[in-house]
Amino acid sequence: MTEVVKPIPSTWCPGCGDFGVMAALKNSLKELKVPTEETVIVGGIGCSGGIHNFLDGYGFHSLHGRLLPTAVGVKLANPKLTVVAVGGDGDGYAIGMGHFIHTLKKNVDITYIVMNNETYGLTKGQPSPTAKVGFHGNIESPFDSVLTALSIPSAGYIARGFSGAPREAAQYVTEALRYNRERRGFAFVEILSPCVTYNDTYQLWRQQVENVEKLPGYDRSQRAKAFASVLEVKERGKIPVGQIFRVADDKGVPALDKTLLPMIERSPTTADISLEHNLTKYQKLVSSFS
Amino acid sequence: MEFFEIEKGKLNTGVGLTIAPRTGHQARPRQAMGSTPAEQVHPPLSTERVGPPVRPREPLNDISLMIGGQGGDGTLTISDLLGRYFHARGLYIYTARAVLSRIRGGHADASTRAHVDPVWSQKASQDVLVAFDEDAVKVGLKELAPGGFVLADQGSVKSEGPNIYHLPLSITAASKAGNGLYKNVVSFGSLSVMLGFDPVVARGVVEKRFGRRGGEALEANLKAFDLGREIVREAGLKTPIFTVAQGNAKDQILISGNQACALGFVVAGGRFFAGYPITPATPIMENLEKFLPQFDGIVRQAEDELAAINMAIGAAYAGARTMTATSGPGLSLMTEGMGHAGTAEVPLVIVDCQRAGPSTGEPTRHEQSDLLFVVFASHGEFPRFVLSPGYASDVFDLTVEATNLAEKWQLPVFIMLDNDESENTQSTAPFDLSKVRVDRGRLTSNEELAKMEVYKRYEFTQDGISRRSVPGMKGGVSQTTGNEHDEWGHVSVNPENRRKMMAKRMNRLELAKKDLPAPHLWGDEKARVGLIGYGSTYGPIREAQRVLKEKGVPTRFFQARTLWPVPREALTTFLESVDVAYVVENNYTGQFGRLIRQELPELAPKLRPVVKFDGLAFRAPDIVHAVRGEP
Numbered sequence A: 001m002t003e004v005v006k007p008i009p010s011t012w013c014p015g016c017g018d019f020g021v022m023a024a025l026k027n028s029l030k031e032l033k034v035p036t037e038e039t040v041i042v043g044g045i046g047c048s049g050g051i052h053n054f055l056d057g058y059g060f061h062s063l064h065g066r067l068l069p070t071a072v073g074v075k076l077a078n079p080k081l082t083v084v085a086v087g088g089d090g091d092g093y094a095i096g097m098g099h100f101i102h103t104l105k106k107n108v109d110i111t112y113i114v115m116n117n118e119t120y121g122l123t124k125g126q127p128s129p130t131a132k133v134g135f136h137g138n139i140e141s142p143f144d145s146v147l148t149a150l151s152i153p154s155a156g157y158i159a160r161g162f163s164g165a166p167r168e169a170a171q172y173v174t175e176a177l178r179y180n181r182e183r184r185g186f187a188f189v190e191i192l193s194p195c196v197t198y199n200d201t202y203q204l205w206r207q208q209v210e211n212v213e214k215l216p217g218y219d220r221s222q223r224a225k226a227f228a229s230v231l232e233v234k235e236r237g238k239i240p241v242g243q244i245f246r247v248a249d250d251k252g253v254p255a256l257d258k259t260l261l262p263m264i265e266r267s268p269t270t271a272d273i274s275l276e277h278n279l280t281k282y283q284k285l286v287s288s289f290s
Numbered sequence B: 001m002e003f004f005e006i007e008k009g010k011l012n013t014g015v016g017l018t019i020a021p022r023t024g025h026q027a028r029p030r031q032a033m034g035s036t037p038a039e040q041v042h043p044p045l046s047t048e049r050v051g052p053p054v055r056p057r058e059p060l061n062d063i064s065l066m067i068g069g070q071g072g073d074g075t076l077t078i079s080d081l082l083g084r085y086f087h088a089r090g091l092y093i094y095t096a097r098a099v100l101s102r103i104r105g106g107h108a109d110a111s112t113r114a115h116v117d118p119v120w121s122q123k124a125s126q127d128v129l130v131a132f133d134e135d136a137v138k139v140g141l142k143e144l145a146p147g148g149f150v151l152a153d154q155g156s157v158k159s160e161g162p163n164i165y166h167l168p169l170s171i172t173a174a175s176k177a178g179n180g181l182y183k184n185v186v187s188f189g190s191l192s193v194m195l196g197f198d199p200v201v202a203r204g205v206v207e208k209r210f211g212r213r214g215g216e217a218l219e220a221n222l223k224a225f226d227l228g229r230e231i232v233r234e235a236g237l238k239t240p241i242f243t244v245a246q247g248n249a250k251d252q253i254l255i256s257g258n259q260a261c262a263l264g265f266v267v268a269g270g271r272f273f274a275g276y277p278i279t280p281a282t283p284i285m286e287n288l289e290k291f292l293p294q295f296d297g298i299v300r301q302a303e304d305e306l307a308a309i310n311m312a313i314g315a316a317y318a319g320a321r322t323m324t325a326t327s328g329p330g331l332s333l334m335t336e337g338m339g340h341a342g343t344a345e346v347p348l349v350i351v352d353c354q355r356a357g358p359s360t361g362e363p364t365r366h367e368q369s370d371l372l373f374v375v376f377a378s379h380g381e382f383p384r385f386v387l388s389p390g391y392a393s394d395v396f397d398l399t400v401e402a403t404n405l406a407e408k409w410q411l412p413v414f415i416m417l418d419n420d421e422s423e424n425t426q427s428t429a430p431f432d433l434s435k436v437r438v439d440r441g442r443l444t445s446n447e448e449l450a451k452m453e454v455y456k457r458y459e460f461t462q463d464g465i466s467r468r469s470v471p472g473m474k475g476g477v478s479q480t481t482g483n484e485h486d487e488w489g490h491v492s493v494n495p496e497n498r499r500k501m502m503a504k505r506m507n508r509l510e511l512a513k514k515d516l517p518a519p520h521l522w523g524d525e526k527a528r529v530g531l532i533g534y535g536s537t538y539g540p541i542r543e544a545q546r547v548l549k550e551k552g553v554p555t556r557f558f559q560a561r562t563l564w565p566v567p568r569e570a571l572t573t574f575l576e577s578v579d580v581a582y583v584v585e586n587n588y589t590g591q592f593g594r595l596i597r598q599e600l601p602e603l604a605p606k607l608r609p610v611v612k613f614d615g616l617a618f619r620a621p622d623i624v625h626a627v628r629g630e631p
């Protein structure tokens, strides 16, 4: 066996919520027996974004806010890979917001995990787009990623977990990866992961989280009901968590990579690009200009 | 130190074409020529000056026709039919769009030039103007050559003059051909008589163009063509007004730089493209949308250029040969991504179809003003190669080359085109596919990895190039990052590691030199007058060389094809061989000249910048005048 790069010990503060997320992702990849060499973890920039250094598998450290287009590029070039994009709430909902919405719209078979700590951990505690009014002088109302995701018609898998409840969080990540592997489309999982150094919300969040799936008659395949339930839970001062939405098996928008590359074996990275193989077709292209 | 200084209090007044001789460090006043470029080169011709059309005895060896009207007038169809006709007559073609777009929105125009010798640029003046509205006459008349004529649409054009022929083009189309839209083919029919075209060949061109649509459409267009011929005879015009020589160009294809670039990329094994629509780069994406799916490739239109370059980086990292293409504003947005690809050592081809900037600038206008930006863009330092092809087949060749270089040297490679080169079409011999090779450099494989004891993505090697694994390869698991990193790809701020990593990357600028496209040298080997240019200035420079030679001024033209790293050795040899070298470029500050001066300060006194920044490409006389020191 060739010796390759080994995961390094994490650089997170002791007690950081990101540990729970890492444990969840590690377990899910193991449970689904994803081969290390077929795993690609695309990290954003932030404390959260360093996660690929601490895990087995191919790791790509993207630019701040650009992890989603990068991950989309990887997956479209080689649909055989299991691609997980992992970043912070600042990365995803501030500088990368446009890509978040457009990746929901594109619906490529990747899983996107956002470690939401309602702050910019790496730059030392400024308010992020999810920060509450009053946090570090924040006067803007927070943004809710789940509501945004629900409003994008192609969004088919939306969950929110809490790193204080790693077993559930792992379950959502596993479901998300399964959803990708079935070529159903993009899966979005936000995990509340407190920043113990700049915004320690463990106790508060433990009291506030409420699993929508436990609401009487909740049906996670009903988008409108999911939307109403999320709003209703929030109005009660709670944080809705759970597998909030999963499109019914017979519904949903086809995954982009499946549409573009119906046969997983034939892709931009597997194409035979030798001149000999393509010469006749190339000649035809050139002569189409005469 | 400036390449040329502007005399205090004498700010540039927006004069388009400027030569500024530079000797040493003294400030020299810039010699400004004329008042506007159009006026310098093509003096405005009032109708009186044009006079009655003179019938040249000899057929024209070089003709240019301009067609102007409202969008929907079919200006492009006429230009296309003319191109096909001249093509069939063995002439070399150069077609341009939106030559007149100075005038109000909605206006469309196109020009077709045909020449017995190869041409790569627009003619300095027009021999024929087809005008569907008054605007076209107003602007077009200024471009009309002595002896030229205007074919004007009766009813739509009011201007009169001895060289303006009013024919009922749209009226005939509407009343007799069944639809006003046929006025384009009616005009082509009329022109075919006025210019003494071979009627059978001309009719065949219409047949070939509309044949695919079959049946009724073809019938109607052929009828329109015949009607067009009829109305000239009915008007009692003495025809032909003048004629065009026959050429012996054979087996040519007609292609734009953007199309050649798209083709080159596919043939080089390019299989992934991400972009965002922007003039004049969009056609690269549109052509690839047609080509790539036939080869298991993918084209994605991203939500913006930030997404486009990062998607491209993702695909390139995954192992697909990848390109993105953009222009001005998009290039600015891609800047962070360029440095990321550079540090992470991700191979990527970035095409910059330059337009007039900054900001939104002049989206449809011509300029070569991104060079210094492309060479230096990004915070921090990383190696990159900047290539600049001069004509369609050169675009094809250098695109293949760029795609190989990117993977071989694991860095971003830029191809700089410019507006006219991107959009205009020219005749060229079909591309030579036998020369194409696919070189993937140190891309490793499962087999190679299996034999290795240790695999490190950023391993220090002799030439700084490490084996590159891609996801999916067993034994190639690695970390790729834009952070400074150690050999494993783990973040490192160790000063010694930093020094070594910087050298590993930056040394490529020296080591790759032999691998980079060499300049082409054109003209007299013994000439004492040099010309330096890149991109589409190739066309007007080559043409100017012909004229200068006739006037007893032999010249030697250094066509730079690699702009960065600056081809120091080749330039030294060249500059030592001449007394003076005119650096011809479409920008204000003489950007390539500045680079040369920076690299070769001792030879700088020989350089004479010839710049033009009015949104229009050079035409041959501009360069002839500059070299001869004429106003």
Ligand SMILES: Cc1ncc(C[n+]2csc(CCOP(=O)(O)OP(=O)(O)O)c2C)c(N)n1
Pocket: A045, A046, A047, A048, A049, A064, A087, A088, A089, A090, A091, A092, A115, A117, A119, A120, A121, A122, A123, A128
């Ligand atoms: C373009 C750009 N702007 C700003 C930064 C600085 N920066 C680094 S991380 C970060 C925010 C991190 O917050 P978040 O994404 O929530 O991650 P966390 O550290 O909280 O996990 C910022 C602003 C950067 N790296 N790049």
Ligand code: SF4
Pocket: A011, A012, A013, A015, A016, A017, A018, A047, A048, A117, A121, A122, A194, A195, A196, A197, A198
């Ligand atoms: S600063 Fe906050 S987010 Fe960053 S590692 Fe420490 S606890 Fe975690």
Ligand SMILES: [Mg+2]
Pocket: A046, A088, A089, A090, A115, A116, A117, A118, A119, A120, A121, A128
């Ligand atoms: Mg955060």
